[in-house]
Amino acid sequence: MNKNLYKLDNIPFLVFISGQACTLKCKYCGNFSPYFSLGGGGDNNKYSFYDHKKICNDIKRITKRISISKIQIQGGEFFLHKNAKEILVDINKNEKISEIVISTNGTIIPNKDILSLLSNNKKITIRISNYKCIGKEKIDALKEILTLHNINYWIFNFFGNDSKWIKFQGLSAYRLNESDVESYYKNCPFKNCLTLENGYISRCSRAVIAHHAQKFSIKGYGVNIRKIGGIKALKAFIMNDSPVSACFYCHEQNSELIDAAEQMTQEEISLIKAII
Numbered sequence: 001m002n003k004n005l006y007k008l009d010n011i012p013f014l015v016f017i018s019g020q021a022c023t024l025k026c027k028y029c030g031n032f033s034p035y036f037s038l039g040g041g042g043d044n045n046k047y048s049f050y051d052h053k054k055i056c057n058d059i060k061r062i063t064k065r066i067s068i069s070k071i072q073i074q075g076g077e078f079f080l081h082k083n084a085k086e087i088l089v090d091i092n093k094n095e096k097i098s099e100i101v102i103s104t105n106g107t108i109i110p111n112k113d114i115l116s117l118l119s120n121n122k123k124i125t126i127r128i129s130n131y132k133c134i135g136k137e138k139i140d141a142l143k144e145i146l147t148l149h150n151i152n153y154w155i156f157n158f159f160g161n162d163s164k165w166i167k168f169q170g171l172s173a174y175r176l177n178e179s180d181v182e183s184y185y186k187n188c189p190f191k192n193c194l195t196l197e198n199g200y201i202s203r204c205s206r207a208v209i210a211h212h213a214q215k216f217s218i219k220g221y222g223v224n225i226r227k228i229g230g231i232k233a234l235k236a237f238i239m240n241d242s243p244v245s246a247c248f249y250c251h252e253q254n255s256e257l258i259d260a261a262e263q264m265t266q267e268e269i270s271l272i273k274a275i276i
Helices: 033-037 044-047 053-063 084-092 112-118 136-150 178-186 209-215 229-240 245-249 268-273
Strands: 010-017 067-075 097-102 124-129 151-155 164-166 195-197 198-200 257-258
Touching: 010 053, 033 084, 053 067, 053 084, 053 195, 053 229, 053 268, 067 084, 084 097, 084 112, 124 136, 136 151, 136 245, 178 245, 209 245
Parallel strands: 010 067, 010 195, 067 097, 097 124, 124 151
Antiparallel strands: 164 257, 195 198
């Protein structure tokens, strides 16, 4: 990471993944969520919803030594998690975290307990993704509920502010060579999206899950903060501004821009179910 951006005692921005289960099946999901929320069970079930006590303890482990200016909670779809309230209560009371953003695709209206927790809460904001596939009526219903409860929210149009996604490659992306990766990494718009997923931290939310999906070696991909010395290793990782293993299988520099959240066809969903 840029040494001027990250101080050793503070993380300006951290993405926190609660699980990969989602209400949508996006064709070009950057986080591979459909591959971990479809199918008949097996190993993929463990990625759907992470144990809320374990992942909250990950945050506590970090904030014993490092403060967090802004944390962004997301899935998958965060409001699917049966322990969403407990996660929010735990993170909200953490005095080492200054600001909390909840990322949602707008398909779920939070339950009354969560609405009560968020009401008039200046520390927490909801970020609603601007997906055409959801429909204005459903988004307006969510906005109405949030306004009624005096909950802060905003509409997210993605990194280009144009409701476009980068068309990421799928499972079979080939390995890039060293020189290309170094060049791409310098201009990567996501390399400062430090992400925590089930005990592991890497450069972005794709990097922390990609090795599970694409089956490459996890060596050099990030930090396991649950290990002894994990926080010390995390500080070194943050200060080392260099590509991780997932960067060698990420082709976003060569990809076109597409409408966000194009949904899979039933045939495409069936193909995924057949391989996972």
